[in-house]
Amino acid sequence: MEVPALQGLGVEHGLQTLEQRAKVGERHKSLRIGVPLEVSNEERRVALAPSGVSSLVSNGHQVYVQEAAGKQANFSDQEYAEAGGEIVREAGELYSNCGLIVKVGPPSDDECAHLQEKQILISALHLGGTSPEFLRCLMDLGITGIGFEFIRDQDGTLPIVRMMHEIMGSMAVQISARYLESGEGGKGVMLGGISGVPPSTVVILGAGVVGEWAARTALGFGAHVIVLDNDLSALRVMEHYLDRRITTAMATEGYIRHALERADVVIGAMMKAGQRSPVMITEEMVMRMPKGAVIVDAMMDQGGCCETSAPTTHSQPSFVKHGVIHYCIPNMPSNAARTATYALTNVLVPYLLKIGEAGTVHEALWRDVGLRNGTYVYRRHLTKKSLATMFGMPHRDIELLIASGI
Template identity: 40%
Template sequence: MAYNLTNTRKIASEEGMNIGILHERRNQEHRVALTPAGVFHLVKYGYQVYLESGAGQDSGWSDEQYVKAGAQLVFSAQELYGRSNLVMKVSPLELEDLPYIQEGQSIFSWQHLVMRDSKIIKTIIEKELTVIGYEIIEDLFGNRPIVTYVAEIAGYMAVITSLHYLQNETGGRAKMIAGIPGVPQGSITVLGAGLTGAAAVRAATGIGAYVVVIDKDLEKMRRLDDKYHGRISTFYANHTNIAKAVGFSDVLIGAVASHGDLAPRVVSQEMVQSMKYRAVIADLSIDQGGCVETSRPTTLADPVFVEHDVVHYCVPNMTANVSRTTSNALSNSMMRYLEAIKDLGLDKALITIPCLKNGAFFFKGRCVKEYIARRFDLIFEPLKSE
């Protein structure tokens, strides 16, 4: 059975379905899962929405705005979890969440479960949770509607942030990428020609950089080459080409897609050692372990470190630094799925709507992603369509 997301006819209704919006507090997470406009729409659609006080404040939305939109305020994470069937988060589940999670609850967030503590996986199973990851929601054609928006933001930010860390006062190599007459422009290498990589290419070409794109997908690189009329260079992704490009780059942006699994380490420590003095690496794959061997997660409060005289920027939630834009994008992209869940009920929505089915890591405590089962030595039980 296929469900048309443009069809607003109510097929079924989930009695008592309600949503809880958590106030994220860890790792400078400023984003919020739903905006006041999103809450207003969902309340009109029939949801009861609970908001933990302060959830939207870092993105410029007050509790009062959410209450006017129809949300009911609660004043602790414990109360929020206790009242909600479906918890909307931004950051992945952490150990601190576990005592509050209710049996049979559903959790929507960026999950990145391959990087999570095994205690979190154990709790998901024991409490029979349904866990949906924004990062793996995908339609039948391979499009990832939620990732698309955030990947574009991350790609632009990677270039802007890297330029900042090239400057003297931030410990960089004291170079302006654009160049001036008589002084050549700098070089930016983008590993990966997917959504994030393409956004980074757009930003990098816009500032006048010499841009190199590396990927194994020749069609993706052909499309980028056609779009920029030969103003970029494209390299096929092999060890020789990656090592060559890394060696001459002023900025290296890692945008290697891993689709929920661990990112491949395509840049070795030896390659990093070959880079120019105080060149910059922005590893955007760090939320899946990183694509550069020397990368390790950093935070917005302490975003960079220097290793082998190369500046590393490895913030998993970098788009939290433009939280209002990112929160709007996330809230907008979730509306049609939340409508469908209200119409059909979560269980039926997960087996009839490809995006939601593909986005599930766990269904009522059962692992429905093979690579997660393999990593944590679990039984793999795929979701079956009607």
């Protein structure tokens, strides 16, 4: 009886659709997955919650968790051990025992020294802090590098990016509510009005995922919400989703200036995929804002939307300029470390299970478009054109590499 063929990748440039013969028998492979402690002081998340470790272990995989990896997200070593994880003290021991490393931030220079030949590394890449030396290190070791920012499902969704942006939008409003309080140097007003007292005005620049979730949260507080964007379709979609409970306008200089002069809170959520965020708020506009108003620039990890913004830290999260409070932490989801860890776990565990079911990373990339899109280093080649352009390095098309079996 003939074994039916599995349809593989469709490769561009006129090549015919590839087919791969299905192989008879079980392909499942037990993975040895490492979850290291994040070494950055600004990173409080961990890549997998204990519930994710439990799911992986119950599917036949081994999970090694470094001591205190989940401490800042309020997960104890005991919880990981009870979930079936093996707790290890040193990073070197973890890296040497595992074929797949999953972490939140990209490896530091010290962590790169622990990487092993032909490991799989799944983490954020943080384009702003990436260096050609880091990429060459991965290529020299034959690492398969899969970046959170690049994982894109077949429907075009960036699942990890979307999750983090939902958190950022909600948090931006929660943070602004706190900084409006008198004790924080704010205007001394509530976001939502009370009987006889009107609500605060929240101006959101950007109608993407961050802007949508900021608007949802601000409406929940009872605020008056204005959303500005230069994409009319995006504004129309947001109005529809939010039952026309928001005011929308095009993000022209005149509209922005007018809105900011009356704003209690401004949330910067304007972004361009793969590019620096556009600067939509000038210093002169900030000078005309009410004293004690709050700017939360949620796009600091991409450069920021406001001319007066500058990166801040969790230990010193805000500063005042021209009488306006600025909150500009580039890594906002880390401040809701437990929620963000659960969100990461929900997305990552299915991908890890797919890698195990495929048996090899080559087979996993062949089968799954999300993992394939997420890969930026494979078989000693850079596979993202955007990175190659950024650093003047050669690259190879990931689909051609997989199809050719090079």
